[in-house]
Amino acid sequence: MTRHAADAPGDAVEDYLDRLLVTLSGSPRQVRHTLAEVEAHLRDAVAEGMAAGLAEPQAQAQAVRRMGPVTGVTGRRTGLARPSLALARRVTLTAALIGGAGLVAIGGAGLVARALLAAKGDAFLTAPWPQASYTRADCARWLAGRPGTRSCVTAMLADHAGDFLLQATAAGLLGLLALAGYFALRRRWRDRATLTALPAGTAEALGTALAAVAAVACFGMALDIEMTQRGVGAGEPWSLGVAAAAAAGVLAMALRRALRRTSA
Amino acid sequence: MRSERLKGHLDMLLLSVLSRGPGHGYEVITRLRERSDGAFELPEGTVYPALHRLEEASLLASAWDVVSGRRRRIYRLTPAGAAALAEQAEQWRDFSGSVARVLGMPAGGMTRRPLSRGAPA
Numbered sequence: 001m002t003r004h005a006a007d008a009p010g011d012a013v014e015d016y017l018d019r020l021l022v023t024l025s026g027s028p029r030q031v032r033h034t035l036a037e038v039e040a041h042l043r044d045a046v047a048e049g050m051a052a053g054l055a056e057p058q059a060q061a062q063a064v065r066r067m068g069p070v071t072g073v074t075g076r077r078t079g080l081a082r083p084s085l086a087l088a089r090r091v092t093l094t095a096a097l098i099g100g101a102g103l104v105a106i107g108g109a110g111l112v113a114r115a116l117l118a119a120k121g122d123a124f125l126t127a128p129w130p131q132a133s134y135t136r137a138d139c140a141r142w143l144a145g146r147p148g149t150r151s152c153v154t155a156m157l158a159d160h161a162g163d164f165l166l167q168a169t170a171a172g173l174l175g176l177l178a179l180a181g182y183f184a185l186r187r188r189w190r191d192r193a194t195l196t197a198l199p200a201g202t203a204e205a206l207g208t209a210l211a212a213v214a215a216v217a218c219f220g221m222a223l224d225i226e227m228t229q230r231g232v233g234a235g236e237p238w239s240l241g242v243a244a245a246a247a248a249g250v251l252a253m254a255l256r257r258a259l260r261r262t263s264a
Numbered sequence: 265m266r267s268e269r270l271k272g273h274l275d276m277l278l279l280s281v282l283s284r285g286p287g288h289g290y291e292v293i294t295r296l297r298e299r300s301d302g303a304f305e306l307p308e309g310t311v312y313p314a315l316h317r318l319e320e321a322s323l324l325a326s327a328w329d330v331v332s333g334r335r336r337r338i339y340r341l342t343p344a345g346a347a348a349l350a351e352q353a354e355q356w357r358d359f360s361g362s363v364a365r366v367l368g369m370p371a372g373g374m375t376r377r378p379l380s381r382g383a384p385a
Binding site: 038 | 288289309
């Protein structure tokens with residue numbers, strides 16, 4: 001690669017602009033505009049210094065000295081205070097969106113599981129534990145919860161299916177709370193520093209990737225159970241896989257909207 | 265003048281400089297220095313966050329233009345900025361007049377003589 005003269009070391013103005021570039025926060029447009037403004041200012045100051053008889057290096061040094069530290073241009077005392085708060089807020093928003101979407105997806109899996117339960121029964125939704133892994137006391141407890149059932153295995157499957165549906169419902173409700181918190185915080189934290197602390201669409205992209213990986217893993221597990229255990233217990237991974245795939249789709253659409261807003 | 269002392273009045277001074285006509289950042293700082301007879305020396309970079317803040321508050325507006333072969337952001341005072349300047353100038357006159365009376369200086373004495381480097385406080 002050919003080295004341009006302006007890239008040569010020892011140019012105080014270029015060095016200053018490099019330091020400013022890595023210190024500035026804000027949208028790409030704000031950063032470009034501030035950099036262009038400051039460069040024009042420095043070039044004017046250098047020209048003025050040279051017109052007054054200074055050699056170029058001295059004129060550059062004087063222009064940079066008069067401009068002051070880069071933190072003066074960015075308007076903050078340190079390079080860490082505001083970005084760390086903005087970043088903490090943005091990470092909180094990201095966690096609330098991904099966590100909320102994931103929990104709502106588990107709630108959705110509960111709805112899918114209810115449909116599978118009605119269509120195929122308890123044994124499709126959950127697999128029985130190995131015989132040696134539970135005690136008579138466990139059996140008695142499961143049977144007590146299902147008065148009309150005589151088989152321990154049938155009572156266990158019904159109990160486990162009920163547990164899964166209950167946990168999925170609880171997760172769904174928690175997810176709705178998390179998403180409500182996300183939207184409330186997003187309205188409150190609309191300052192530019194928070195909005196630009198992470199690249200646009202970060203939460204949506206991360207959420208899409210996580211949901212897609214979860215969907216693939218769940219579908220893989222379900223298929224494995226279908227092939228090795230004749231489908232006994234495949235209902236849980238199928239329902240979770242369907243919900244994860246739906247979440248991935250919704251988050252992918254949100255990502256597309258976020259990227260469109262940025263490029264507009 | 266110490267830049268810390270100047271910062272408290274920087275917004276009013278920038279609005280005042282731009283009330284005489286639009287200008288880019290370097291022009292603004294040059295006019296500020298000239299109109300204060302060189303008394304107002306502050307790190308020139310500190311003018312930019314102040315200009316951006318005033319623009320966000322709709323007291324200034326800016327547009328990009330090419331001047332003397334360079335692309336520059338030209339700032340101009342908005343009607344809201346003119347109103348804010350009038351209000352701040354009035355407050356400053358009241359304040360400086362009160363200080364002058366406490367110091368036993370003649371009314372308007374602080375505004376008759378141009379402020380210059382080395383002038384007694």
